[in-house]
Amino acid sequence: MTGRSGSTGRPAAAAKNPAMGQGPDDGKSAPESPVSSEPSEPLDPADVKARRAADAKAKAAAEAKARSAAEAKARSAAKAAADEERAIAQALALVGRQPYRDPGPGFEPVKEPGPSATATAPATATAPTPASSSRSTDRATDPAADRPSPDERHTAAHERRRTHATPWREARAVAARAGRRVPARTGRLPLDRALGHVLAEPLAALTDLPSFDTSAMDGWAVAGPGPWNFRENEGVLAGHAAPTPLPDGDAVRIATGARVPADATAVIRSEHAHADEATGLLYAQRQVNPGQDIRPRGQECPSGEQLLPTGTLVTPAVLGLAAAAGYDELLTRPRPRVDVLVLGDELLTAGLPHDGLIRDALGPMIGPWLRALGAEVSAPRRLGDDAEALRKALVDSAADLVITTGGTAAGPVDHVHPVLAGIGAELLVDGVAVRPGHPMLLARLGAAGPYLVGLPGNPLAAVSGLLTLAEPLLSGLAGRASRDLYRVAVRDEVHGHPHDTRLVPVVHRTAGTRVFTHRAGAATGGGADHVVPLHYNGPAMLRGIAAADGLAVVEPGGVRSGTEVEILDLPWSPATPWTEGCFT
Ligand SMILES: Nc1nc2c(c(=O)[nH]1)N[C@H]1C(S)=C(S)[C@@H](COP(=O)(O)OP(=O)(O)OC[C@H]3O[C@@H](n4cnc5c(N)ncnc54)[C@H](O)[C@@H]3O)O[C@H]1N2
Numbered sequence: 001m002t003g004r005s006g007s008t009g010r011p012a013a014a015a016k017n018p019a020m021g022q023g024p025d026d027g028k029s030a031p032e033s034p035v036s037s038e039p040s041e042p043l044d045p046a047d048v049k050a051r052r053a054a055d056a057k058a059k060a061a062a063e064a065k066a067r068s069a070a071e072a073k074a075r076s077a078a079k080a081a082a083d084e085e086r087a088i089a090q091a092l093a094l095v096g097r098q099p100y101r102d103p104g105p106g107f108e109p110v111k112e113p114g115p116s117a118t119a120t121a122p123a124t125a126t127a128p129t130p131a132s133s134s135r136s137t138d139r140a141t142d143p144a145a146d147r148p149s150p151d152e153r154h155t156a157a158h159e160r161r162r163t164h165a166t167p168w169r170e171a172r173a174v175a176a177r178a179g180r181r182v183p184a185r186t187g188r189l190p191l192d193r194a195l196g197h198v199l200a201e202p203l204a205a206l207t208d209l210p211s212f213d214t215s216a217m218d219g220w221a222v223a224g225p226g227p228w229n230f231r232e233n234e235g236v237l238a239g240h241a242a243p244t245p246l247p248d249g250d251a252v253r254i255a256t257g258a259r260v261p262a263d264a265t266a267v268i269r270s271e272h273a274h275a276d277e278a279t280g281l282l283y284a285q286r287q288v289n290p291g292q293d294i295r296p297r298g299q300e301c302p303s304g305e306q307l308l309p310t311g312t313l314v315t316p317a318v319l320g321l322a323a324a325a326g327y328d329e330l331l332t333r334p335r336p337r338v339d340v341l342v343l344g345d346e347l348l349t350a351g352l353p354h355d356g357l358i359r360d361a362l363g364p365m366i367g368p369w370l371r372a373l374g375a376e377v378s379a380p381r382r383l384g385d386d387a388e389a390l391r392k393a394l395v396d397s398a399a400d401l402v403i404t405t406g407g408t409a410a411g412p413v414d415h416v417h418p419v420l421a422g423i424g425a426e427l428l429v430d431g432v433a434v435r436p437g438h439p440m441l442l443a444r445l446g447a448a449g450p451y452l453v454g455l456p457g458n459p460l461a462a463v464s465g466l467l468t469l470a471e472p473l474l475s476g477l478a479g480r481a482s483r484d485l486y487r488v489a490v491r492d493e494v495h496g497h498p499h500d501t502r503l504v505p506v507v508h509r510t511a512g513t514r515v516f517t518h519r520a521g522a523a524t525g526g527g528a529d530h531v532v533p534l535h536y537n538g539p540a541m542l543r544g545i546a547a548a549d550g551l552a553v554v555e556p557g558g559v560r561s562g563t564e565v566e567i568l569d570l571p572w573s574p575a576t577p578w579t580e581g582c583f584t
């Protein structure tokens, strides 16, 4: 910083030398270096002019730079706010679909030995199958032959996963437990920031509701039997202090929401009363029942009563209730943060498939789906089939959950297992006995690291992985109960897989009309409702699921036409008030 101008002046040479602090980018010094701060040596007037011009230019540049930085900051803040709003709206796709249920004691951080204790076939991710001791002597003498060939590796890996596949229900339970064992992050949020988060403590009323005896109607508060004396120009309005007690035989005008005077016995709606101004008497035009149209203090709840349990999703209605019950802020658990990594060199992000390349169907689908499941999701990152990029993305992630798509099998560029092995991840689920989607996996990336759900690349298999592993895991992480399955009759027979559970896209219908139901009771009401299994349900197809509102859980025996099958709801349907939130 030597040679800079300031109140003590500076050498003339520096005035012309940008490298010495007067270049156009040196915005900071210009405003603090007025020309009037005379240098110690006399200057040539031409030099002074040049210096003034340089200072003016530097000042203008500094202002422009500051302006553009401020604009960029405002743009990025606006974008962040918009993204946040969108994420909240999308998380609320579940509103109205979740039965609020206290998850019970398991909800608290679990003091289990380790996640592997919860898995069926826990295993630290292993690098490709080690050499077998029963190899031929030729191989035993050839060091290279100790390593299995790629074909052997892949066959062994597929076989291991098939035979060690976790049963479907158990995989869901393992995922839910894994989510619940993460210690809860909680924080107090003002009401206007709490939407979409989950209550970390029960919502108990901080006041009686209503907090005073309230008139439910515009009309007359009366005391005792009528007719009643009333005075013109007198009345009780909402928002005012307690009115004077009402003497027996008197009436007073009252507004909806106003405090009912002590000793009033009923409210008569204005359209049910006749006020005779000549006599000053009020007549009821129908029978008056004691207490009618008075909302007594504490009718909805007394102070201290639990209104909602821990684990409730904060919806717009919850915000309203919390405000009414006296809250300014809520103790909440934040939405789980999820990173999405899309793997595969064959993927295009725009245009038509060509030359063996196909459109990435998962990048546009997974984020919105996860948001509908209550997560905060970063933009998908497309990593190609680059093992090192995958490794780096996993070790760098600050999310609670990383979702990968593709690369879960044992093909030549399926890097998920080897990379997990390389970073010492712990596999909690390595293959699930479900079709489609059996290569899906759940891992924990280090002791304090995020979880990873590896979704298979086939698009419907990826959906299966979302609902089998990601949904229960996210519910656990968010402190919410997993969604219940319910049973509905199936219209057409669905064949079972020989030994795995099948997930088959279905749509709810009743008597030729499409209906959307969420609970067993509603769905089976009168036996008229049923689900129709959809075609185009192959692992690589999305056509069936895009027309579906649920997935039927078909066990190995299959289901006959007319018998009941369990349904896993999709987190949206036209009957859900926040449906548009899923897609914006
Ligand atoms: N020898 C065996 N091969 C395979 C088996 C097996 O048991 N033995 N299982 C098959 C099953 S089942 C599935 S599912 C897939 C899973 O493979 P990956 O998770 O490794 O996924 P990829 O190989 O990367 O891709 C599979 C398929 O999906 C397409 N794909 C991938 N990503 C996307 C995307 N973002 N959008 C659209 N389509 C995508 C990809 O092009 C492939 O066609 O393995 C079977 N193999």
Ligand code: MOO
Pocket (backbone or CB within 6 Å): 434, 435, 436, 437, 438, 439, 456, 458, 460, 461, 539, 540
């Ligand atoms: O998981 Mo794969 O998609 O079953 O075919």
